[in-house]
Amino acid sequence: MMGLDPVPAYPESPDRGLEALLGCLCCPGCAAPLRHERTRLACAAGHSFDIARQGYVNLVAGQTRHRGDTAGMVAARDRFLSRHHYRPLIDTVTVLAAHHDPDVPGTVVDLAGGTGRYLAAVLDRLPHRHGVCLEASTAALRRAARAHPRAGAIGADVWRRWPLVAESASIVLNVFAPRNRSEIRRVLAPGGILITATPTADHLRELIDPLGMTTVDPNKSERLAADLRGFAPLDAQLVTYRMGLDHEDARTLAGMGPTAHHVSEDELDRRVAGLPELTGVTFAVEVAVYRASSG
Numbered sequence: 001m002m003g004l005d006p007v008p009a010y011p012e013s014p015d016r017g018l019e020a021l022l023g024c025l026c027c028p029g030c031a032a033p034l035r036h037e038r039t040r041l042a043c044a045a046g047h048s049f050d051i052a053r054q055g056y057v058n059l060v061a062g063q064t065r066h067r068g069d070t071a072g073m074v075a076a077r078d079r080f081l082s083r084h085h086y087r088p089l090i091d092t093v094t095v096l097a098a099h100h101d102p103d104v105p106g107t108v109v110d111l112a113g114g115t116g117r118y119l120a121a122v123l124d125r126l127p128h129r130h131g132v133c134l135e136a137s138t139a140a141l142r143r144a145a146r147a148h149p150r151a152g153a154i155g156a157d158v159w160r161r162w163p164l165v166a167e168s169a170s171i172v173l174n175v176f177a178p179r180n181r182s183e184i185r186r187v188l189a190p191g192g193i194l195i196t197a198t199p200t201a202d203h204l205r206e207l208i209d210p211l212g213m214t215t216v217d218p219n220k221s222e223r224l225a226a227d228l229r230g231f232a233p234l235d236a237q238l239v240t241y242r243m244g245l246d247h248e249d250a251r252t253l254a255g256m257g258p259t260a261h262h263v264s265e266d267e268l269d270r271r272v273a274g275l276p277e278l279t280g281v282t283f284a285v286e287v288a289v290y291r292a293s294s295g
Ligand SMILES: C[S@@+](CC[C@H](N)C(=O)[O-])C[C@H]1O[C@@H](n2cnc3c(N)ncnc32)[C@H](O)[C@@H]1O
Pocket: 066, 067, 068, 069, 077, 111, 112, 113, 114, 115, 116, 117, 134, 135, 136, 137, 140, 156, 157, 158, 159, 174, 175, 176, 177, 178
C-alpha cells in the first residue's frame, strides 16, 4: 500500500494569501478595485465580500447555479491526490509551467482549481509568483485557502465574468476542469500562457465499465481545439503510464468524479469488491501549453 503525502505543512498565513492578490482582484458587481477591510474585501461603491473563517472569499455577485463539487467528491479528490498515483501529472504541469514561465508580471490562476494541489506545486517551482485558485465549490475553497502561503482561494463561477483584472495573469492552469475561453484571454497578460490537462479516451479505461464511470467524449480533442481558438500551441506532452490501484484507490477515484451521481454508494462498493485485488489502470492525460495569439 502506498503512503500518503502529509497535508502540506504550511503555517497559517494571517491574510491567507489575499493581500498580495489585491491588485489583480476586482469587484464582481462593478469591476472596481477591492481593498482589504478587516474581515472583508470591499469596493468604493460599497459592494463587500466577507472573508470566510477558513480564509477564502466568495466573489460571486448574486446567485449562481454552479455549486461545483460536493464535499464528498472534494474529500475523495484530496485523498486520491495525496497518494502518488497522479504525481507524474503534477510534475509535468509543474515542469512545463517552469519551462514556459513567461517573462511578464502576473499571477498564476488555477481555473476550477479544486483543492489547489496543482497550483501549490507550480508556486513551489516559481518562487516569484503568487497564485489564485478560482473555484465554485465551498468544500474545495476551504482546502485551497490552505494550499500555499502565496495562494488565495476565491469563490467564482467559471462561466461568468471572473473577479480578476484584465491582463493580470501570467499563467492560467486548467486541469480536468471547465474553461471559458474569452475570460482566459481577458485575464492573460500579453505573452501569458495557458496550461491545460485533458484526459484522452484511454484514461482510466479499465475502470469505466466495471465501475460505471463516465467516459471521455471521443470528440474531446476536437472540442478542445474549438474551445481554444485564438491560442497558439507551444508545447504538449502525453502523460501515460499504468497505475496499480487497490480497492480503496478505485473506490476513492470513482468517488471524486460524477460517477458518484448515478451509481449508489452500495452499488459502487459491490462493484469495487468485484475487482481484482490490484487493478492495472491506464493513466493517459494530455498536457498542453498555449499562448494567446493576437487577433
Ligand atoms: C474534476 S475537478 C478538477 C479540480 C482540480 N483542477 C484538480 O484537478 O484537482 C473540476 C472542478 O471544477 C469545479 N467547477 C465545476 N463547475 C464550476 C464552475 N462553474 N465554476 C467554478 N468551478 C467549477 C468543481 O468544483 C471541481 O473542483
